[in-house]
Amino acid sequence: MEKIKIAFDLDGVIIDKPPLIPKKLLEKLFRGKSHNGLHYCFPHSKIEQKIRKLSHFYLFRPPIKRNIQFISQLAKDSKFELYVISARYSFLRLETENWLKKRKTKSLFKEIFINLSDEQPHLFKEKKLREIKADIFVDDDGLLADYLAEKLKIKIYCFNKNVDCLKAKNIDNLNDLVG
Ligand SMILES: [Mg+2]
Numbered sequence: 236m237e238k239i240k241i242a243f244d245l246d247g248v249i250i251d252k253p254p255l256i257p258k259k260l261l262e263k264l265f266r267g268k269s270h271n272g273l274h275y276c277f278p279h280s281k282i283e284q285k286i287r288k289l290s291h292f293y294l295f296r297p298p299i300k301r302n303i304q305f306i307s308q309l310a311k312d313s314k315f316e317l318y319v320i321s322a323r324y325s326f327l328r329l330e331t332e333n334w335l336k337k338r339k340t341k342s343l344f345k346e347i348f349i350n351l352s353d354e355q356p357h358l359f360k361e362k363k364l365r366e367i368k369a370d371i372f373v374d375d376d377g378l379l380a381d382y383l384a385e386k387l388k389i390k391i392y393c394f395n396k397n398v399d400c401l402k403a404k405n406i407d408n409l410n411d412l413v414g
Pocket residue numbers: 244245246247248374375376
């Protein structure tokens with residue numbers, strides 16, 4: 236039997252935001268301006284990259300425990316094959332590996348993809364989802380989730396209480412993914 240392939244975004248789904256920085260400010264820093272709203276800044280200067288690297292140090296990024304618990308249950312079920320598809324840029328590779336190691340979550344996934352060629356996040360995720368032939372994807376970015384739901388014929392879920400998606404399906408509990 237074909238396994239059901241479920242892919243998860245990292246930040247906002249598995250990894251929480253740093254507790255002291257308002258989400259609005261993070262969004263402002265990380266998303267550029269454009270007419271359709273889907274454009275993400277790549278921090279080109281060394282100092283910006285340093286700040287981002289620091290803000291991704293694992294102790295500043297708490298795990299989203301209930302989601303990890305749920306994913307751990309799924310990982311035990313041979314019906315499912317689990318992936319991470321994160322658009323974190325190449326300069327965050329070590330921080331990401333370190334987080335997954337420290338939080339003992341690496342073994343839950345068949346493969347973990349991050350955005351090593353620094354592509355636009357929505358394009359990177361679209362490409363990877365096609366490549367692995369995912370059945371389900373969960374992201375916390377409403378605009379991005381809607382973009383993917385428009386482009387791909389798979390189930391796209393948005394795990395974020397503060398946005399209403401038009402195309403993707405909003406959920407606030409990962410249990411709603413299956414069953
Ligand atoms: Mg995210």
